[in-house]
Amino acid sequence: MAVLLSADEPMTAAQVRAAMGDALAYTTVMTVLSRIADKGLAVRSRQGRAHVYAPIRDGAEVTAMRMRRLLDADDDRAAVLARFVGSLTDADEAILLEMLANPDRDTPL
């Protein structure tokens, strides 16, 4: 992924492998690249006979995107997160506003 991000233009699997110092087998690089593409972190397109891969977002944006997915977590995922505050009903909201504006002690909250 870092290799793709540092390149200016889309790369083929062979180019990525070369950039990584030929340390990995060609098929390994291919597999990793197609996984990255499947995860939506890179786009794959045909160039001549080979596939080329280009990153679609920079690293920070990917992080934000993934974390946003957690924010939007469905019930199943939300159940394994300990949230700071839960959702409020309209009545709860009114009570809290009242508490903030008008606490039952001398000093405001």
Next chain:
Amino acid sequence: MNGSTLTFVALCLIYAGMAPDLTSRIRPSIGVRLVVVVSVAVAVAGLFVLGATGFTWAAQDSQVARVGRWSPEQLRAADPVPRVEAGLCLVLFTVAVMSVLRLAWLRVQAVLAVRREVHDCRPATDVMLVEDDRADAFTTAGPRAVIVVTTGLMDRLSEPERQALLAHERSHRRHGHVWWLVAMDLAVAANPLLARTGRAVTHAVERWADEDAAEQVADRRLVARTLARAALLRKQGAAAAAVAVVLAAGGDVPARVRAMLGPRPRGSALALAAVGLLLVGVLVTVTVLQVRADAMFDAAQLPR
């Protein structure tokens, strides 16, 4: 067998009825641990009783009896559980086991999915700040749990409020609160009578982290204010983004704020004793059932 079974059912009903109230009377750090452990024990015991009753009936089938080398006639004489009830027990047992397995699978999947998302982001520290306008904060399941806070929340809190928020989330992480919640979820899946207790435990977990945070920042009112402000900000953000807000997790915020405005609760020793007593009752009853069932099968054993 019937008398003990009835005692067990009665104890379950008493526990299911009283536990939610008792939970709120015990100091949260002790209450969560105790009530989750007892709830799991009650759920497991319930499965055992259902399974054992159903099995005793199934064992009277001549085919099954041949495999187990006992006399079906003798069992039938020793254990006069009506066929309909025994059948019902087997059905309930199957349904409960299936729903526990299903939920456990879902929770494991969710924990792994969340961990994957977090891992892919390679957080440098235990707190991840996420660029997002919605105000939200949560802690993932450990080990290597991370605390995720949005800029939408962080930027709108004052420095002391941020300290309170992080102290709360660090308590979640340190005590592995997510696991207690998951254990309680599984107990509820095995025994739906515990649903109200489950909600009480969710609330108590938040109270536990609130109390820890208050101790950390040495200011109960600061925690109260942070809670109220964060909850209001989160609601505004959710309304603005028109997001369907899922799950009533996080406990009842006004009640949490109110608790933080009062003095540090002492916790009722009576409530503690009551839960302990119920646990002992359940364990004794189940042991009696187990011993009797064993004796019954031993008596019906055919000579080899």
